[in-house]
Amino acid sequence: MTTEDTAPAPDLSATIWAEVDRALSGVTVEPEAGVLDLIVHIPRNEVVRGLRALKNDAALHFNYLRCLTAVDNEADGIDVVYHLYSIDKKHNLTVKTTLPVDDLRVDTATTVWRAANWLERETAEMFGVRFNNHPDPRTLLMPEDMDDTFPLRKDHPLAEIQVLQGEGLAFPGDAAGNEEGA
Amino acid sequence: MAVGPTTEPTTTAPAAPTEAPAAPSTPAIPTEHPNEAPRLTPVELVPGKALYRSVLPGVMQVPADLLLAMGRKSSLWPMTFGLACCAIEMIATYMSHYDLDRFGIVPWPSPRQSDVMIVAGTVTKKMAPAVKLLYEQMPNPKWVISMGACATNGGPYTRYDRVLQGVDNVIPVDVYVPGCPPRPEALMDSFIALQELIMEERGSIG
Amino acid sequence: MTAELHPQHDFEFETQDIFVNMGPQHPSTHGVFRMVLEIDGEVVRNVVPYIGYLHRGAEKLCETMDYRQGIGFMDRTEYLAAFNAELSFVMAVEKLMDIEVPERSQWIRMILCELNRLSSHFMFTGAFGVDVGVFGTAFTYSFRERETIQDLFEEVTGDRMMYAYFRPGGLAWDVTENFVQRVHEVLKSVRQGIKDMDGLLTDNEIFRARTQGVGVISAEDAIDWGMSGPSLRASGVPLDIRRDEPYLRYSEIDFDVITGANGDVFDRYHCRVREMRESVKIVEQCLERLTQGPILPDRMPRMLRTPPGEVYLRTEAPRGEYGVYMVSNGGNRPWRLKVRSACLSNLQALRDMTIGHYVADAVIILGSIDIVLSEVDR
Numbered sequence: 001m002t003t004e005d006t007a008p009a010p011d012l013s014a015t016i017w018a019e020v021d022r023a024l025s026g027v028t029v030e031p032e033a034g035v036l037d038l039i040v041h042i043p044r045n046e047v048v049r050g051l052r053a054l055k056n057d058a059a060l061h062f063n064y065l066r067c068l069t070a071v072d073n074e075a076d077g078i079d080v081v082y083h084l085y086s087i088d089k090k091h092n093l094t095v096k097t098t099l100p101v102d103d104l105r106v107d108t109a110t111t112v113w114r115a116a117n118w119l120e121r122e123t124a125e126m127f128g129v130r131f132n133n134h135p136d137p138r139t140l141l142m143p144e145d146m147d148d149t150f151p152l153r154k155d156h157p158l159a160e161i162q163v164l165q166g167e168g169l170a171f172p173g174d175a176a177g178n179e180e181g182a
Numbered sequence: 183m184a185v186g187p188t189t190e191p192t193t194t195a196p197a198a199p200t201e202a203p204a205a206p207s208t209p210a211i212p213t214e215h216p217n218e219a220p221r222l223t224p225v226e227l228v229p230g231k232a233l234y235r236s237v238l239p240g241v242m243q244v245p246a247d248l249l250l251a252m253g254r255k256s257s258l259w260p261m262t263f264g265l266a267c268c269a270i271e272m273i274a275t276y277m278s279h280y281d282l283d284r285f286g287i288v289p290w291p292s293p294r295q296s297d298v299m300i301v302a303g304t305v306t307k308k309m310a311p312a313v314k315l316l317y318e319q320m321p322n323p324k325w326v327i328s329m330g331a332c333a334t335n336g337g338p339y340t341r342y343d344r345v346l347q348g349v350d351n352v353i354p355v356d357v358y359v360p361g362c363p364p365r366p367e368a369l370m371d372s373f374i375a376l377q378e379l380i381m382e383e384r385g386s387i388g
Numbered sequence: 389m390t391a392e393l394h395p396q397h398d399f400e401f402e403t404q405d406i407f408v409n410m411g412p413q414h415p416s417t418h419g420v421f422r423m424v425l426e427i428d429g430e431v432v433r434n435v436v437p438y439i440g441y442l443h444r445g446a447e448k449l450c451e452t453m454d455y456r457q458g459i460g461f462m463d464r465t466e467y468l469a470a471f472n473a474e475l476s477f478v479m480a481v482e483k484l485m486d487i488e489v490p491e492r493s494q495w496i497r498m499i500l501c502e503l504n505r506l507s508s509h510f511m512f513t514g515a516f517g518v519d520v521g522v523f524g525t526a527f528t529y530s531f532r533e534r535e536t537i538q539d540l541f542e543e544v545t546g547d548r549m550m551y552a553y554f555r556p557g558g559l560a561w562d563v564t565e566n567f568v569q570r571v572h573e574v575l576k577s578v579r580q581g582i583k584d585m586d587g588l589l590t591d592n593e594i595f596r597a598r599t600q601g602v603g604v605i606s607a608e609d610a611i612d613w614g615m616s617g618p619s620l621r622a623s624g625v626p627l628d629i630r631r632d633e634p635y636l637r638y639s640e641i642d643f644d645v646i647t648g649a650n651g652d653v654f655d656r657y658h659c660r661v662r663e664m665r666e667s668v669k670i671v672e673q674c675l676e677r678l679t680q681g682p683i684l685p686d687r688m689p690r691m692l693r694t695p696p697g698e699v700y701l702r703t704e705a706p707r708g709e710y711g712v713y714m715v716s717n718g719g720n721r722p723w724r725l726k727v728r729s730a731c732l733s734n735l736q737a738l739r740d741m742t743i744g745h746y747v748a749d750a751v752i753i754l755g756s757i758d759i760v761l762s763e764v765d766r
Binding site: 261262263264265266267269270271273274277278279291293303304306308309312316332338339341342344345362363365 | 415440448449460467527528538
């Protein structure tokens with residue numbers, strides 16, 4: 001979950017915000033200071049354009065996609081998160097885009113970095129996010145016939161433990177039907 | 183197997199008791215912990231009744247099931263079926279520090295020529311059909327050792343619904359080894375228990 | 389291709405590509421990995437990898453676990469380099485909670501992580517030797533050294549493989565009193581072991597003929613596919629997180645970043661062997677600088693609650709960049725834990741590396757990427 005900007009203007013002078021702002025000049029972007037890296041929020045219909053601009057920009061040159069994943073925020077939608085790195089300039093950036101709960105589609109980033117291929121396949125099968133124009137939209141980690149439920153969503157329950165011996169053998173918390181045992 | 187001393191065939195008493203050459207069975211293995219389940223009954227060596235009898239010079243008479251069982255247990259070839267972390271401990275048990283080769287146990291990649299399948303690691307629902315197919319490809323007699331907590335009941339991953347809660351949902355298991363991962367000594371102990379199991383059920387399997 | 393085998397014919401044979409399935413149970417796929425090779429004669433035309441046979445849901449289960457319970461899951465995600473995996477997780481919690489780790493803990497963490505890198509690279513050279521055809525010798529030698537290192541780990545943490553020794557803030561308990569002397573003994577044995585493995589494989593004519601020029605990937609392709617670790621450095625890209633974004637006390641240690649020239653299978657192997665020597669150097673320097681002192685900060689809360697926020701923390705595991713993306717919404721469990729797996733990203737490049745080579749080369753190319761399936765599938 002992202003923190004709210006309590007201050008009117010967060011202090012981003014130590015980060016690369018100025019250059020990112022210039023590179024993403026045609027794109028709506030909203031910055032946030034993260035714990036380690038700068039985080040920018042881009043709306044979902046402009047995110048791939050923004051990523052391509054970040055990769056092709058000469059000063060920033062984000063040529064390495066570190067990680068692509070999603071975060072389920074329940075009612076607030078699903079955030080797709082891209083972590084970028086520039087190997088020669090050695091700086092990091094996190095790009096986030098929010099998808100509303102009823103319309104989980106976003107363009108694929110495989111046209112920008114080939115590394116996004118399997119990462120998007122995994123995000124798609126774990127969260128139900130559809131990446132438009134993905135070259136290979138099969139399941140990656142799930143069996144092919146189990147692609148209708150999405151395990152990493154918050155409303156997907158944990159499995160019941162099979163009780164194999166002893167009738168009436170109860171585990172602590174079983175009476176309440178508690179699934180989220182620690 | 184060395185041939186024991188010959189005896190006169192005319193005497194009515196059975197052959198002199200000889201030391202069993204290669205039978206590792208001992209009488210009544212005591213259990214150490216009061217809550218530990220009793221071990222499988224080993225082959226009792228009754229004094230005066232040897233395991234084999236020498237009928238003529240160079241000919242010995244052994245119960246067939248005993249001979250077959252001793253042959254099977256002394257040369258168990260496991261199929262290398264390492265799935266996850268337990269595979270590393272299984273490999274460490276094969277290697278020189280905790281040598282399993284001295285028991286006659288040689289890892290063999292092909293299921294068609296192996297005797298025992300060590301399911302070492304978590305079995306997921308995606309992998310379960312492959313496990314069943316491999317089990318069915320093994321010729322009889324075959325045994326299964328379920329190594330580690332994951333193969334026994336799902337282990338630490340038992341609450342995830344893509345994990346099979348125990349490999350005994352798809353194949354029958356003979357020996358369960360607890361641990362995450364089990365120490366190499368525990369795996370050796372499981373092989374010894376399997377050897378005792380083979381001796382014990384020697385009349386019932388073909 | 390097949391027409392070249394019969395030069396006296398002047399017509400092309402009509403042949404059909406066949407599909408060969410390797411895995412998920414296969415002696416050389418390093419775990420439950422399946423690839424379907426489309427081959428023309430003996431040349432691979434296409435590779436389709438299938439993974440997910442070991443997907444156990446560590447990320448989902450960590451969302452139900454406390455920050456100390458989750459450490460055990462990270463161990464099992466990368467079981468050959470468990471200390472490095474625990475390190476990323478524990479450092480992510482520390483960054484979120486802004487905990488300062490005492491100096492002694494940092495040095496001990498570095499020593500254990502580098503020793504774990506050594507044992508993981510020993511496993512690699514052993515398994516790679518088996519792939520190339522040195523059927524048991526390389527494996528037996530490398531496991532002998534692994535047992536030496538694992539004995540030390542067992543003395544310190546109590547377990548041979550799944551340590552669960554790092555805690556947010558430092559370590560679970562202090563190391564044994566003879567730790568420094570024991571590490572020196574282990575290093576002496578490890579140096580000899582590296583010499584043995586090097587002597588067995590590196591200058592072997594057959595090994596070089598099999599591995600040089602095979603499975604080449606260029607630096608631009610490797611970067612585009614998101615590779616990391618020794619597989620990327622073998623293509624000439626000097627990306628090492630210990631040097632570029634130093635964590636723990638790597639900025640105070642003197643070591644070289646090993647790169648290769650060609651990006652072929654031999655370079656990936658040789659980078660790892662040279663990295664083993666660098667790791668020995670790093671451990672020696674850490675032992676000199678090891679200080680006495682506390683291993684946990686003074687005021688560690690009993691229940692770890694992280695403030696809302698997120699962090700992506702990456703460390704250099706033996707296989708590449710092992711990243712932990714942790715999102716917290718306040719509370720004692722992560723809201724989302726994503727493990728950025730080095731092996732998954734390295735494995736994506738398998739297809740590009742294998743096409744055009746023989747089937748036997750496909751096996752050694754897969755071996756040279758050094759995958760651990762539980763990290764690929766989590």
